[in-house]
Amino acid sequence: MYVGEGSKVYPQFDENASPLPLQRIGVILCPGFFLTFVVIHSIVFCCSIYLEFYHRKIGKLIKFIKPDLQKRLGLASIVVGIMAQIFFIAQSVCGYVFVTQGKRMLNHYAELLATFAILVMISLALNFTNYYIMGQYYRKYVNGERWNKFTISFIVKIIWLVVTIMLAAICCGFYVRGRKDIADVFEWAFHLWYGFLMAFWTYDLYPLTELKSLKRGAEKVPKRRFSFWNKEKVDIVTHVTNADSNLTPSTSQSMRDFDSPGFNYTNYNPSSPV
Structure with missing residues (x-):
């Protein structure tokens, strides 16, 4: 919709640079849809990390190798992830309020985005640590493969996590310095790169991918x-x-x-x- 309208600016909302931040586009053009999407995203995020924890606990996915440690990591990931999504929803609601009142929210936006990003990164780091533990166990006890499914998944996710942190930090840094035009570009990159997380979870939550090595051994x-x-x-x-x-x-x-x-x-x- 934004591109279809020519990627125009909205000076009445103090938006004179292009491209606009994704959040501002949603709040200005389709506030109801945007807020609904934010809530749905938060629910999907929390349900995804919980479903993995639950399925490993009941055995639909390969169970935790070190239950005490990995369950603590899983529960901590869920709690921190829920907190992150609360900040994400608060950020979106505040953005909607500021836009409807015709006010600019530089510092508030940067602070809420930074808090959301930090909490999400902590939650995901805790979740990814479980893959490292299981990858090391597979290498030692299953078939001796160093590059098993869990280890590869952990390394790919850590690379993704480092890039995500860099994009979020650069985005917030330019916002604080008042370089909105550059910050908006990095915010687009941050959100698009963040979307790869759902692809990772789709693969992880597909049980047959985890059982491949066991099936290969059984054959x-x-x-x-x-x-x-x-x-x-x-x-x-x-x-x-x-x-x-x-x-x-x-x-x-x-x-x-x-x-x-x-x-x-x-x-x-x-x-x-x-």
């Missing part, structure tokens, strides 16, 4: 062998246990040759003596 075992296993043995061999859990006496004997509690089952031979 190495002939299917006829499974027919000789009763249900109890299948549960013991394929169940993903915690890294810091203790094996019971009944399972420690059958799993004493395993390199890892619950993952490295691909070389198991039921016909060989224990």
Whole structure:
């Protein structure tokens, strides 16, 4: 809509430079739609980090390797993320109020944007740390692959996070110095780059991507062998246990040759003596 109208300026709202900030465009042209979109975005963000935590907790995604530590990281990520979205909504509402009153909000805008960005970055850093923990566990216990799915995901997200922080810092810095024309360009870049986060979460929340390595390992075992296993043995061999859990006496004997509690089952031979 903004581009269709020729990317014009709005001097009545003290907007004389082009391009306008995305927030100002939404508030000026479609305030109702913009505020609705902000609320929906906040809900989607909070639901995404919660769903990953919940699905790992109940086992629909691969469970936490170190439950105590990773659950704390997950809960902290959720709480900080909710706080960040509250600031994001407050920022948008304040922007709407200032625009309708014909006032400029340089300092307020920069402060709210900076607070939102800092909290979001902390929330995401906590979330990404869980991927580092799981990536190291996979490298050590599953198949020895250093560049497994979790490690690659962690590195890509950290690179994304560093670039996001740089864009937000540069944007706020130019706003504070009064260089609105340059700050607006970096704000556009910040929001567009921020959108890649949803692509990351879409991939992470797709369960089959996480189970690929386990399926690949299972394919190495002939299917006829499974027919000789009763249900109890299948549960013991394929169940993903915690890294810091203790094996019971009944399972420690059958799993004493395993390199890892619950993952490295691909070389198991039921016909060989224990």
